[in-house]
Amino acid sequence: MAILSTGQRLKSGVCTTEIMVITAPQEDLDLTCGGAPMTSNGDESNVSLDPAFAEGTTIGKRYVNADGKLEILCVKPGQGTLAISGDRLKLKDSKKLPKTD
Amino acid sequence: MMLLEMASSAFPSRRAFYDPAADKSISYEELLHAARIKSQVLRESGTQRCVLLDTTNLGIPIALFSSAWAGIPYVPINYRLTLDEIDALLERVQPAYLITDRDREPRYRGRSGLHVATREEFRDAGPINSADDFHWSMEPDEIAVLLFTSGTTGIPKAALMRQRHLCSYILGSVEFMSATEDEATLVSVPPYHIAGIGAILSSVYSGRRVVQMPQFDAIEWLRLVREHNVTTAFVVPTMLARIVKALEGRSTAGLPNLQSIAYGGGKMPKSIVARALELFPDTEFTNAYGLTETSSTITVLGPEEHRNALSSDDPDVRRRLASVGMPLPGIELDIRDAEGNSLPDGSHGEVYVRGDQVSGEYEGRGSTLDSDGWFCTRDAGYIEKNYLFLEGRSDDVIVRGGENLSPGEIEDVLLDHAHVQDAAVIGIPNDEWGESVAAVVCINGSVSVSELQNWVRDRMRSSRVPELIEFWEELPYNETGKLLRRVIRDRLSN
Structure with a gap:
């Protein structure tokens, strides 16, 4: 459990997934990837990928929780699934914007 | 990184x-x-x-x-x-x-x-x-x-x-x-322009190849677009004006691969945009407004709005061609008076902006954001049905007999005249009114001072009618398309 902050980088302990926090609420969150906690150095050597959380992450995609208060960006893809207290994060719909520069 | x-x-x-x-x-x-x-x-x-x-x-x-x-x-x-x-x-x-x-x-x-x-x-x-x-x-x-x-x-x-x-x-x-x-x-904007930085970062993140152009020239720009299968480009107003000029006499630019042109970095005359839309029938146009202090673009007028503005019968929709569009996601806008009070929709005031990309910070003087994170752009403008309209720098507002006049508003009316190619309106000292309205215009064809004054009088309150109008060959811009009002003021006072 931890309070996440914007710009914070976290790694999965069970796959290659890495994320960056875009927005986070001021509350303790249990962010996991592949069923294991995400940490700043990805050090979680005693656990392995939970097959129930193995749908994978996609680079450049944004993931949000149910109330939309947490938004994270996948900066390195992996096999695990992102979740908060067991609830899977959802892919955020991207709104297509015109190119500006 | x-x-x-x-x-x-x-x-x-x-x-x-x-x-x-x-x-x-x-x-x-x-x-x-x-x-x-x-x-x-x-x-x-x-x-x-x-x-x-x-x-x-x-x-x-x-x-x-x-x-x-x-x-x-x-x-x-x-x-x-x-x-x-x-x-x-x-x-x-x-x-x-x-x-x-x-x-x-x-x-x-x-x-x-x-x-x-x-x-x-x-x-x-x-x-x-x-x-x-x-x-x-x-x-x-x-x-x-x-x-x-x-x-x-x-x-x-x-x-x-x-x-x-x-x-x-x-x-x-x-x-x-x-x-x-x-x-x-x-990318033809110079590296020291915020749009030049933005172009590098957004191209890298989207995976779009950047074709570099160190020195802008309209003919060369058209050649590079054709030869290197360029699909998007950003230009400042002077660049688009020169491109349009280089294509004089042509019905289209013949560049169907060019999917989109974004423009910004200064006030774009409506006539140039309208002409560019004809010359590039297959190209989508986007107007982007932003400042260095806001990490580039904060509002966008998209391709659909450009097309609708040209084809619609609704005057509100047509007017949008003069707008810089709506804020990007994560950006909030507010219009405030000189004391910093928030104004209702449609009121003229100063544009304030808030969002995670807004820095508003200068070395040596710290953050200029207010306690709620709002940055004052020093641009004058108003919001109408979510669309932001700009009226020039708030320092350029003309105060005539206690009434605030926006140069941009008067320039827009002048630019609507078929023979006016470019126009700048500034305040000049006046003993009776404090300031009075002066205009410098570039024309094609023949039109007199009194004709232009009548043109404005028919469309705006009489206080807006320029008392002085001069015809110049061209207006002074800096190389990234910013109108140099100070230079105009100096030349007019001589």
Whole structure:
């Protein structure tokens, strides 16, 4: 459990997934990837990928929780699934914007 | 750095930047590698800034990313300034690693506080101690870029953008890997312009190849678009005006591959946009409004709105061609009076903006954001049905007999006249009114002062009618398309 902050980088302990926090609420969150906690150095050597959380992450995609208060960006893809207290994060719909520069 | 690392891992061998003059390109993987090597070079130099005094070339993205890796601010300086002006800016940023061209290099070599490298020396430079490899910082508060504002009103201010501002801008406006391998963008804005920085970052994140253009020329621009299958481009108003002029007499530009043109960086005459839409029938147009202090674009008028504005019978929809559009996601706008009170929709006031990409911070004077995070753009404008309309800098507002008149509003009316190509309205001292309205216009064909005065009188309150109108061959702009009202004021008072 931890309070996440914007710009914070976290790694999965069970796959290659890495994320960056875009927005986070001021509350303790249990962010996991592949069923294991995400940490700043990805050090979680005693656990392995939970097959129930193995749908994978996609680079450049944004993931949000149910109330939309947490938004994270996948900066390195992996096999695990992102979740908060067991609830899977959802892919955020991207709104297509015109190119500006 | 994170943006480049992502691009490099997703499409390592894709061409990232292409310099047509040298016929050389660099891939994302090569760019990441070069950023790593040069970050060590920067670090070993012991300097605290990476200053770039050079035209666009392949070394520019390397300088930007290696600075980020080394954790020092990247400072591109306007090479068109006078030598004295450049010296004054260099004083403010040393100790610095200065990258410049061979012609300029002798002037700076050996000067204290500067570690000088030519473009070629920087390209070939490697670290002395290669064991001294380090990873880039992930500190979002680190200063990424220092940009000197154009200083049209005084001493240039050093606006600073932290990693988190630029990152917010890119994440909020660009979809990762959204470009296909055959897409290319032509970047003709100079490296010291915020749009030049924005172009590098958004192209890298979207995976769109950048075709570099060091010196804008309309004919050359059209040739590069054709020869290199350019699909998108950003231009400032003067560039689009010159492109339109270069195509005089043609019915279309014949560039069906050019999917989109974005324009911004100054006020664009409506007639130029309308003409450009005819010349580029297959191209989508986007108007982008932003400031250095807001990490580039904050509002966008999209392609659909451009088309609708031309074809609609609804005057509100037609007027939108003069608007800069609606805010990007994550950006809030507010219009306030001189005392800072929020004004209702439709009221004229100053434009305030808030959002994660808004820095509003200058070196030496700290943040100018208010306690709620709002930044005052000093641009005058109003919001109508969510669309932002700009009316020039708030300092340019004309106060005539206690009434505030917006130059932009009067310019728009003048520009609607078929024979008016360009127009600038300024206030001149007047004994009776404090200030009175003067206009300088560029015309094609024949039109008299009284005709233009009547034209304005028929469309606006009589206080807006210019008492003085002069006809000039052209209006003074700086090289990135900003109208130099100060120059007009000086010339008129003589």
